[in-house]
Amino acid sequence: MTETVDALAGLVAGGGVVVLSGAGLSTESGIPDYRGPSGAARRHTPMTYQVFTRDAQARRRYWARSHLGWRMIARAAPNEGHRAVARLQAGGLVEGIITQNVDGLHTAAGSPRVVELHGRLDEVVCLGCGNRTSREELDRRLREANPGFDARVAAVNPDGDVDLADDEVARFRTVDCTFCRGGMLKPDVVFFGETVPAARVSRCFELVARARLLLVLGSSLTVMSGRRFVVRAAKLGIPVVIVNQGPTRGDGYAALTVNAPLGRLLPALADRTAGDAAAGLAGVGR
Numbered sequence: 160m161t162e163t164v165d166a167l168a169g170l171v172a173g174g175g176v177v178v179l180s181g182a183g184l185s186t187e188s189g190i191p192d193y194r195g196p197s198g199a200a201r202r203h204t205p206m207t208y209q210v211f212t213r214d215a216q217a218r219r220r221y222w223a224r225s226h227l228g229w230r231m232i233a234r235a236a237p238n239e240g241h242r243a244v245a246r247l248q249a250g251g252l253v254e255g256i257i258t259q260n261v262d263g264l265h266t267a268a269g270s271p272r273v274v275e276l277h278g279r280l281d282e283v284v285c286l287g288c289g290n291r292t293s294r295e296e297l298d299r300r301l302r303e304a305n306p307g308f309d310a311r312v313a314a315v316n317p318d319g320d321v322d323l324a325d326d327e328v329a330r331f332r333t334v335d336c337t338f339c340r341g342g343m344l345k346p347d348v349v350f351f352g353e354t355v356p357a358a359r360v361s362r363c364f365e366l367v368a369r370a371r372l373l374l375v376l377g378s379s380l381t382v383m384s385g386r387r388f389v390v391r392a393a394k395l396g397i398p399v400v401i402v403n404q405g406p407t408r409g410d411g412y413a414a415l416t417v418n419a420p421l422g423r424l425l426p427a428l429a430d431r432t433a434g435d436a437a438a439g440l441a442g443v444g445r
């Protein structure tokens with residue numbers, strides 16, 4: 160791994176790095192990567208915006224599963240990979256972070272200036288009036304509306320990746336917006352079939368255009384919403400480096416691809432660049 164770290168450090172040490180992160184960075188925090196190496200084992204079809212808004216039964220099933228899965232997300236803590244990115248940023252090498260993750264773990268690791276491309280799971284938006292509330296508050300309301308639900312289901316699905324029986328779903332009570340009284344609530348994340356707000360996309364393109372290097376961490380770049388930044392960087396002649404376990408759909412644009420576990424590689428990279436900077440300050444030639 161030393162050679163890999165050397166090669167990466169050589170590229171990152173010049174600064175101006177923009178990070179594009181995906182699910183692979185959060186798997187070591189216990190959040191499943193449905194599109195990564197284990198993607199073939201995906202058990203559930205992702206919810207689309209169209210189904211969520213039009214099908215009351217599907218929406219009830221979504222909230223019932225999400226209500227239980229939320230415990231896992233709420234408990235998740237940043238891992239060594241997130242912390243290493245925050246260190247690179249504190250060291251002035253990383254200019255900005257674009258993340259496809261909705262878990263908020265970059266921010267929890269202390270990174271400022273994170274563009275959360277697909278939103279955040281800990282926020283809830285009303286599709287009727289646009290009011291935003293915290294997921295914590297919704298969690299409390301859902302628990303009150305469904306006494307005993309958690310305990311019954313948790314006994315069957317301790318890992319939080321929930322398969323719910325139809326009768327459990329049928330008994331689950333969803334809740335509506337209290338602000339406009341009756342508006343439909345949705346996690347403030349971008350569902351499949353939904354577009355990322357244009358202003359947010361523009362901010363990302365601006366970040367990429369100013370980058371000296373685009374560093375992709377833990378994304379298979381399956382969906383265009385993330386891959387377009389790789390394509391843009393390549394068009395602008397900005398080198399792209401991809402660190403991911405397994406091949407990605409952006410490999411053809413990359414100057415360097417690295418297949419390594421992020422939780423080990425990134426701390427080594429942060430140590431190495433910090434060491435180089437310290438050596439430079441001390442005037443020590445190598």
Ligand SMILES: [Zn+2]
Nearest residue numbers: 285336339342
């Ligand atoms: Zn509302």
